[in-house]
Amino acid sequence: xxxxxxxMDKIVSLCKRRGFIFQSSEIYGGLxxxxxxGPLGVEIKKNVKEGxxxxxxxxxxxxxxxxxxxxxxxxxxxxxGHVSSFEDTLVDCKNCKKRFKAxxxxxxxCPECGGELTEARQFNLMLKTHxxxxxxxxxxxxxxxxxxxGIFVNFQNVVNSMRRKVPFGIAQIGKAFRNEITxxxxxxxxxxxxxxxxxxxxxxxxxxxxYRKWVDERFGWYVRFGMREENLRKRQHEQNELAHYAKACTxxxxxxxxxWSELEGIANRTDFDLMQHMNLSTKDLQYFDDESKEKYVxxxxxxxxxxxxxxxxxxxxxxxxxxxxxDKRVVLGLHKRLAPVKIAVLxxxxxxxxxxxxAKSITGDLKSSYKAMYDDTASIGRLYRRQDxxxxxxxxxxxxxxxxxxxxxxxxxxxxxxxxxxxxQIKEYMVDKxx
Amino acid sequence: xxxxxxxMDKIVSLCKRRGFIFQSSEIYGGLxxxxxxGPLGVEIKKNVKEGxxxxxxxxxxxxxxxxxxxxxxxxxxxxxGHVSSFEDTLVDCKNCKKRFKAxxxxxxxCPECGGELTEARQFNLMLKTHxxxxxxxxxxxxxxxxxxxGIFVNFQNVVNSMRRKVPFGIAQIGKAFRNEITxxxxxxxxxxxxxxxxxxxxxxxxxxxxYRKWVDERFGWYVRFGMREENLRKRQHEQNELAHYAKACTxxxxxxxxxWSELEGIANRTDFDLMQHMNLSTKDLQYFDDESKEKYVxxxxxxxxxxxxxxxxxxxxxxxxxxxxxDKRVVLGLHKRLAPVKIAVLxxxxxxxxxxxxAKSITGDLKSSYKAMYDDTASIGRLYRRQDxxxxxxxxxxxxxxxxxxxxxxxxxxxxxxxxxxxxQIKEYMVDKxx
Numbered sequence: 001x002x003x004x005x006x007x008m009d010k011i012v013s014l015c016k017r018r019g020f021i022f023q024s025s026e027i028y029g030g031l032x033x034x035x036x037x038g039p040l041g042v043e044i045k046k047n048v049k050e051g052x053x054x055x056x057x058x059x060x061x062x063x064x065x066x067x068x069x070x071x072x073x074x075x076x077x078x079x080x081g082h083v084s085s086f087e088d089t090l091v092d093c094k095n096c097k098k099r100f101k102a103x104x105x106x107x108x109x110c111p112e113c114g115g116e117l118t119e120a121r122q123f124n125l126m127l128k129t130h131x132x133x134x135x136x137x138x139x140x141x142x143x144x145x146x147x148x149x150g151i152f153v154n155f156q157n158v159v160n161s162m163r164r165k166v167p168f169g170i171a172q173i174g175k176a177f178r179n180e181i182t183x184x185x186x187x188x189x190x191x192x193x194x195x196x197x198x199x200x201x202x203x204x205x206x207x208x209x210x211y212r213k214w215v216d217e218r219f220g221w222y223v224r225f226g227m228r229e230e231n232l233r234k235r236q237h238e239q240n241e242l243a244h245y246a247k248a249c250t251x252x253x254x255x256x257x258x259x260w261s262e263l264e265g266i267a268n269r270t271d272f273d274l275m276q277h278m279n280l281s282t283k284d285l286q287y288f289d290d291e292s293k294e295k296y297v298x299x300x301x302x303x304x305x306x307x308x309x310x311x312x313x314x315x316x317x318x319x320x321x322x323x324x325x326x327d328k329r330v331v332l333g334l335h336k337r338l339a340p341v342k343i344a345v346l347x348x349x350x351x352x353x354x355x356x357x358x359a360k361s362i363t364g365d366l367k368s369s370y371k372a373m374y375d376d377t378a379s380i381g382r383l384y385r386r387q388d389x390x391x392x393x394x395x396x397x398x399x400x401x402x403x404x405x406x407x408x409x410x411x412x413x414x415x416x417x418x419x420x421x422x423x424x425q426i427k428e429y430m431v432d433k434x435x
Numbered sequence: 436x437x438x439x440x441x442x443m444d445k446i447v448s449l450c451k452r453r454g455f456i457f458q459s460s461e462i463y464g465g466l467x468x469x470x471x472x473g474p475l476g477v478e479i480k481k482n483v484k485e486g487x488x489x490x491x492x493x494x495x496x497x498x499x500x501x502x503x504x505x506x507x508x509x510x511x512x513x514x515x516g517h518v519s520s521f522e523d524t525l526v527d528c529k530n531c532k533k534r535f536k537a538x539x540x541x542x543x544x545c546p547e548c549g550g551e552l553t554e555a556r557q558f559n560l561m562l563k564t565h566x567x568x569x570x571x572x573x574x575x576x577x578x579x580x581x582x583x584x585g586i587f588v589n590f591q592n593v594v595n596s597m598r599r600k601v602p603f604g605i606a607q608i609g610k611a612f613r614n615e616i617t618x619x620x621x622x623x624x625x626x627x628x629x630x631x632x633x634x635x636x637x638x639x640x641x642x643x644x645x646y647r648k649w650v651d652e653r654f655g656w657y658v659r660f661g662m663r664e665e666n667l668r669k670r671q672h673e674q675n676e677l678a679h680y681a682k683a684c685t686x687x688x689x690x691x692x693x694x695w696s697e698l699e700g701i702a703n704r705t706d707f708d709l710m711q712h713m714n715l716s717t718k719d720l721q722y723f724d725d726e727s728k729e730k731y732v733x734x735x736x737x738x739x740x741x742x743x744x745x746x747x748x749x750x751x752x753x754x755x756x757x758x759x760x761x762d763k764r765v766v767l768g769l770h771k772r773l774a775p776v777k778i779a780v781l782x783x784x785x786x787x788x789x790x791x792x793x794a795k796s797i798t799g800d801l802k803s804s805y806k807a808m809y810d811d812t813a814s815i816g817r818l819y820r821r822q823d824x825x826x827x828x829x830x831x832x833x834x835x836x837x838x839x840x841x842x843x844x845x846x847x848x849x850x851x852x853x854x855x856x857x858x859x860q861i862k863e864y865m866v867d868k869x870x
Contacts, residue, residue, distance in 0.1 A: 019499075019596030025508030027588050027716040031576075032566070034506045036589060039499035039597050039605075046488075059802050061809065064454075064474035069627045070610065071469045073460030090568055099568050129562045129578065131467070131626060133525055133534050133616060141466075143564065143578075153462050154471060161454030162474050163812055170474075175505065175610065181568060191566060192504045281462040367494050374496065377598055 008257040011316055012186055014330075015041070018390055020315070020340075021187060033180060033190045035308070040390055043340030043371060045194075045311050049173050051225055051337055052196045052305070056171045063169040063198065064162050068150025070175055076149050077126065077142050079276040081244060086125050086145060088181055091117045101181055127177045127191075143177035148302060150174070151199040152273045156285060166287050166298050167210065169200035173307070185258050187308040194307040201287070201298035204271065207247070210301045211268045215250045218264055218303045222252065222310075226335030227317050231255040232263075245272035252305075254313040263313055264305035271297040314338055318391065324416070332391030333414060336434055339391045342370040343430065346383045348399040350376040359398040362408065362426065370430065388413060394433065396426065443692040446751055447621055449765075450476070453825050455750070455775075456622060468615060468625045470743070475825055478775030478806060480629075480746050484608050486660055486772055487631045487740070491606045498604040498633065499597050503585025505610055511584050512561065512577055514711040516679060521560050521580060523616055526552040536616055562612045562626075578612035583737060585609070586634040587708045591720060601722050601733050602645065604635035608742070620693050622743040629742040636722070636733035639706065642682070645736045646703045650685045653699055653738045657687065657745075661770030662752050666690040667698075680707035687740075689748040698748055699740035706732040749773055753826065759851070767826030768849060771869055774826045777805040778865065781818045783834040785811040794833040797843070797861065805865065823848060829868065831861065 015021040019038035023030040037045055057065045077083045089102040095115025102120040105111055125145060132139040144150065151170045158170055173196045180191055187193075202210045215234060223229050237249040249267040253260045274297050278285040286295045318333040336342070343366055347359040359374060366372040375383055380397060387395050397409040402423070410419045410429065421429050450456040454473035458465040472480055492500045512518045524537040530550025537555040545552055562578040579585065586605045593605055608631045615626055622628075637645045650669060658664050672684040684702040688695045709732050713720040721730045753768040771777070778801055782794040794809060801807040810818055815832065822830050832844040837858070845854045845864065856864050 016592075017596060019593065022589055022592045024504045024506065025511055025588055026592065027712060027718045027720075028508040028510045031504075031506060031508045034504045036504055036585060037502040038589070039501060039593060042500040042502040045502065058806055061798070061802070065477040066474060067472040067477040067480065069459045069466075069469045069471055071459065071466060071612075071627050073463040073466045075463045076460055123568050127564045127566070129564045131562070131614060133558050133614070150471060153460055154457055154473070157451075157457045157461065158454065158474060161452060177506075179566060179568070192506050277462060283462045285462075363496070367496070371493055 007316060007319060008185070011257075011312075011319060014319075014389065015186070015315070020044070033184075034192050035187050035190055040340040041311070044314065044334070044338055045307060047338045047340070048225075048307055048310050048314065049194075049196065052221070052307075053171070053173065055221060056169075056198060062167060063171050063200075064158055064164065066151055066154060066158065066170050066172045067174065068147070068154060068172065070144050070177075071129075071131070071141055072144055072149065072153070074140055074142060075280055076153060076277075077145075079280040080149050080152075080273060081276070082126055082142075082145055083124070085244065087122045088125060089120045090123045090181065091120050093117055099181065123179075123181075125178045125180065127179050145178050146176050146304070147172050147174045147195045147197050148199060148304065149273070151197070152277055152300075155199075155201070155274060156283070159287065166289065167200065167202040167206070169198045171196075171198045173197075185256070185312075187312050188256070188258075188261065190308060195304060196307055196310075197302065197304045199269075200301040200303070202301060203289075204296060204299045207268055207270070207299035207301060211248060211266065214301050214303050215252075215266045218266055218305070219252055222254075222263065222313075225314070225338060226333075227254070227313065231313075231317055233260065235260075243267070245269050254309075254317070256313065257316060261309070262306075263309055264303060266301065266303045269300040269302050271299055273300065274298065329385060329388055331388045331413065334391035334393075336393045339393050340371065341373050341387070341390060341392045342434065343372040343394045343396060344383070344387045344392045345372065345374050345396045345398065346380060346387075347376050348380055348397055352400070354403050355398050355400070358402060358423070359396075362396060362398065362423065365427065366430070369427070370434070384411065394430070442751060442754060443620070446692075446747075446754060449754075449824065450621070450750070455479070468619075469627050470622050470625055475775040476746070479749065479769070479773055480742060482773045482775070483660075483742055483745055483749065484629075484631065487656070488606070488608065490656060490659075491604075491633060497602060498606050498635075499593055499599065501586055501589060501593065501605050501607045502609060503582070503589060503607065505579050505612075506564075506566070506576055507579055507584065507588070509575055509577060510715055511588060511712075512580075514715040515584050515587075515708060516711070517561055517577075517580055518559070520679065522557045523560060524555045525558045525616065526555050528552055534616065558614075558616075560613045560615065562614050580613050581611050581739070582607045582609045582630045582632050583634060583739065584708070586632070587712055587735075590634075590636070590709060591718070594722065601724065602635065602637045602641070604633045606631075606633045608632075620691070620747075622747050623691070623693075623696065625743060630739060631742055631745075632737065632739045634704075635736040635738070637736060638724075639731060639734045642703055642705070642734035642736060646683060646701065649736050649738050650687075650701045653701055653740070654687055657689075657698065657748075660749070660773060661768075662689070662748065666748075666752055668695065670695075678702070680704050689744075689752070691748065692751060696744070697741075698744055699738060701736065701738045704735040704737050706734055708735065709733065764820060764823055766823045766848065769826035769828075771828045774828050775806065776808050776822070776825060776827045777869065778807040778829045778831060779818070779822045779827045780807065780809050780831045780833065781815060781822075782811050783815055783832055787835070789838050790833050790835070793837060793858070794831075797831060797833065797858065800862065801865070804862070805869070819846065829865070 020041035022036045024034035025031045093110035093115045096113040127143040130139040235251045247268040251262045252264045254263045274285045322329045345363040347355045363374040395411045455476035457471045459469035460466045528545035528550045531548040565574040567574040670686045682703040686697045687699045689698045757764045780798040782790045798809040830846045
């Protein structure tokens, strides 16, 4: 088995080399802690998002989707508490001018040069911008630091337009921004990131039961998409580490090569947010229960996951090195639904036009249903290794015999078992394999 | 037929009432020209994006996907010309302090109060922000005003990681931001919007042919997704309206209720962007053609579409009012692939538990494959009208007979024709209808 500390380096190198993740603006020396997803990265990320949306919005009947904008009215962030208290405490070195989180250097000299440090100062983590033609207080706006508030301010809109009854939830996927000082570990903590969040509205008193249900449901989701259970754990927050709005919170943590770290947090946010918005906007955000004729502000259970760190966890979790007949084989054993390419079609001989033509026609047929690719730029052994490394579940090889027996070889990524399948049966075969 | 001018009002009202589009931060009085997509809006938008991605990235074999970040290195925008020339010319009224685009009031007094206007001043349309703990020149960053540049700076990364040969394209969907002064017409022109862009790299000399191909391909795409051809037109830019980087540009315009307006622009951007980035970054962005042993900077054909305005066009284009037996019926005749809900299951009698239970079980079965919904909150006539209005292609009605003959009624949105289908045949029936 490879050393855990190596794995991160290997993932970083694989991500760049095979087009999963590139540094933003790399030709200009890069932009710190901002990342671009390449041709394979965009596919795995799309698949994670689609899997989450399908599980929550399509397959359940108690959740609606939403896509609120990144820009919101600044009062939203006053109500939520982000303007006053979404802060890091920072110190500067008087000598080398570097800046650090106070908690990392408390009571010490500068870790870089040994110089004296300034007093600690508060620093808000929201990114600011200005809307309208001049920069003035009235035009100040923020890039949302969480997608959650877009859901809270639309609570009544969704109840009314969708005739929803509590308990129900609103799910949203979208970008959020934080002016992080300490970043690193590839996409794990970045300044621009994507969240998948549900705000699930329940009747006060039923919140603790729903909270427990959601912790289990979300833990199970990662396992269903192939993450190894021994690399996942639930960690309940201590009373003193709870956010100001939370009654309880459990993190789902993944055992990354750099240690156990949060993938998703499930919080009982109580009625904090709706109450705050009700007070500041003076709009009535209470819910009227038709049956019991009661009016109340719902409690909220929030499963909030990071898409970028999920993708990173799925990549590291599925990465393995094997020895096959004395050769090293790198495999991304991704769940079929997450794999960026589903099927690769490989001609055994690229200088035989009939073989190339048959392989291309099979690729063309598969493309309408699956992300399929054709590759003839190397020997078959090397082509297999390339596909294993990016997690392609099935390779179809077209050989000389295919021209007469009208059959091709389908190779399974994990077992490396090969099936000989009639060309006109491939689609059916794949429908079965991917169902 | 309804008046064209009414249609926009009806669409705005339908969008809010049925959960397609809400004003951002509405409970705080709204944020100007920023919009949130509600439960049905997020689905139609997802379907437009998925349709575009599938047509371009999956079904073609000459395009790779990408998902670059919104934040980029500020030098990107110097190279692209946005820092120096992405500007509006504005004037202020000395009396009432209102601000206008100079082109709208040139040589006149204030259109609001008749006051004297100031000299014209330049105003950059990019939204600014600062990364890092202090706001200083070195931390200045921009929210991208177009997704295109994320593709150009990753050109070499994609060529290398995907072993691509020119001609090939890179496709991207993502948010962009512009500090627009003149906005309006719902989501047509907003400060935060989403683009679907392809940068297609070709050998210089073949650019004009590829440009024409892409104009036709993109025009055909809207038609294939059901937009009426008589409401679409191509408009070639005059030499004097071309952007500084473009050799030629054709807009695909849609006949909105407020007039012919741009849905998408297809531009021949020549080698302008890659050359600019090559000069400023001093990185070699030339392409080496293996076969001809030539080195060159590719030309670029850019089909650049707006997702929000596409959604708006699909909504207005499919909106119709009909009279059925003396009753008014509002229908969104959306293409099946774009419809936010694919199938609605409706019990004829909601006080018969066996009927409700059968209807819910059918909904559950369909949910794994289609966005399906169950509704029993009104009489059947009203339930049909609700589904017609949001464009649901099929309604399944469960009635008393269903309990004995194990059949249900499937109603087609457009023809209103009804088929009686066995419960265990519904899935097969729908597979056929949606293929």
